[in-house]
Amino acid sequence: xxxxxxxxxxxxxxxxxxxxxxxxxxxxxxxxxxxxxxxxxxxxxxxxxxxxxxxxxxxxxxxxxxxxxxxxxxxxxxxxxxxxxxxxxxxxxxxxxxxxxxxxxxxxxxxxxxxxxxxxxxxxxxxxxxxxxxxxxxxxxxxxxxxxxxxxxxxxxxxxxxxxxxxxxxxxxxxxxxxxxxxxxxxxxxxxxxxxxxxxxxxxxxxxxxxxxxxxxxxxxxxxxxxxxxxxxxxxxxxxxxxxxxxxxxxxxxxxxxxxxxxxxxxxxxxxxxxxxxxxxxxxxxxxxxxxxxxxxxxxxxxxxxxxxxxxxxxxxxxxxxxxxxxxxxxxx
Numbered sequence: 001x002x003x004x005x006x007x008x009x010x011x012x013x014x015x016x017x018x019x020x021x022x023x024x025x026x027x028x029x030x031x032x033x034x035x036x037x038x039x040x041x042x043x044x045x046x047x048x049x050x051x052x053x054x055x056x057x058x059x060x061x062x063x064x065x066x067x068x069x070x071x072x073x074x075x076x077x078x079x080x081x082x083x084x085x086x087x088x089x090x091x092x093x094x095x096x097x098x099x100x101x102x103x104x105x106x107x108x109x110x111x112x113x114x115x116x117x118x119x120x121x122x123x124x125x126x127x128x129x130x131x132x133x134x135x136x137x138x139x140x141x142x143x144x145x146x147x148x149x150x151x152x153x154x155x156x157x158x159x160x161x162x163x164x165x166x167x168x169x170x171x172x173x174x175x176x177x178x179x180x181x182x183x184x185x186x187x188x189x190x191x192x193x194x195x196x197x198x199x200x201x202x203x204x205x206x207x208x209x210x211x212x213x214x215x216x217x218x219x220x221x222x223x224x225x226x227x228x229x230x231x232x233x234x235x236x237x238x239x240x241x242x243x244x245x246x247x248x249x250x251x252x253x254x255x256x257x258x259x260x261x262x263x264x265x266x267x268x269x270x271x272x273x274x275x276x277x278x279x280x281x282x283x284x285x286x287x288x289x290x291x292x293x294x295x296x297x298x299x300x301x302x303x304x305x306x307x308x309x310x311x312x313x314x315x316x317x318x319x320x321x322x323x324x325x326x327x328x329x330x331x332x333x
Contacts, residue, residue: 003121004213004247007128011107011120018098018105026096033084033094040083043076050076121211130216131204138201143169147195147320154316161317165195168313172199175282175311176206179250183280187310189287189294193319196286200252203284212249219256219287226268246275249282256287257297266298273305285310 003011034041054069081091098105103114113121126132148162159167168188175184186203188196204214217225222245229241245251251272259265276283287294291312295303306312 003124003211007121007124007213011117011124014120015105015107015117022096022098022105026094029094033087033089037083037087040080043080043083047073047076118211122208125208125211125213129204129208129214130221131201131208131214135201135205135208138198139205140169140173140202143198143202147323148317152317154314157314159316161194164314164316168199168315169202171311171313172203176203179207179210179212179282183282185282185310186284187287187306187312188285188315189290189312190315190317191319192288193321194315194317195320196315197254198320199315200254200284200286204250204252207250214250214252215244215248216252216254218254219259222253222272223259223265223268226272227264242275245272247279247281251276251281251283253283253285256285257289257293261297266302269298270302270305273302273309277305277309283310 050069050072084091084093096104100114100116103109103116107114107117107120126135145162145165148160148165150160150162152161153159154164157164171186175186178184188199190196200216204216207214225241226245256269273283285306289297291303291307294306
């Protein structure tokens with residue numbers, strides 16, 4: 001997945017900075033050696049003069065000297081190595097030092113992105129996602145089915161809590177597998193503490209590791225950011241904020257319904273969902289509201305968009321946060 005242009009440019013600026021630092025460090029070391037070993041500087045100047053003279057003779061069609069340039073340069077290089085050793089410098093002291101020797105701090109090996117560029121892309125996307133840090137603890141590797149009981153079932157679907165979360169996990173992994181070629185959206189709903197947010201984090205990590213751009217907002221934070229962009233900032237700020245929200249590969253809106261409702265919330269939610277739908281950019285929403293509450297709170301128009309464009313997944317079960325807290329208290333006592 002290609003980075004957005006501004007993200008790619010940010011990475012390339014970092015590679016430019018690395019290359020400038022590499023050159024600066026080499027220049028510092030060269031000045032140090034020249035100051036301590038004047039003869040070394042004289043040899044470098046001789047090598048430069050020999051090379052220029054050879055090029056001029058070649059261009060003029062003059063015959064080569066009895067002693068080849070290659071032999072002369074070899075002798076001078078050996079002398080330089082001896083001088084470095086005699087004055088206590090490592091043999092490679094005046095070689096360029098790179099953060100990544102494989103690509104020499106260019107980000108590319110030939111026409112292919114270097115492994116360091118791929119990792120830098122992932123790190124950048126993590127830092128911009130609002131999820132940095134949390135995904136180390138909340139991901140599919142740490143997800144546990146044993147928090148979900150077979151004794152709790154949904155009266156409508158007939159699924160137990162474990163069956164429902166198993167289905168939700170399967171749907172989430174299917175969402176990830178098809179992400180590159182199929183436009184999809186997910187809506188997780190259920191009571192507080194049943195793992196909705198955790199599941200969105202699991203998906204986010206997989207997306208970020210595949211270098212997709214992911215933005216995570218709680219509902220409160222999302223509408224605050226949109227409000228600031230529309231009512232308090234300059235046009236450029238507004239465009240930048242809305243550009244990121246509307247065009248990131250995956251937008252996650254967590255805890256929809258916890259924001260203070262006012263006359264602008266429902267229209268802005270619809271505008272956000274509509275803009276992303278037009279661009280075929282995927283969105284995941286989690287909410288404690290049931291479907292009727294969503295309809296009543298955000299309008300028929302918003303509910304229609306959600307019901308027609310989103311795969312709606314209900315998660316049931318006990319409050320996992322409460323279970324964990326009780327276990328901690330039991331362990332401490």
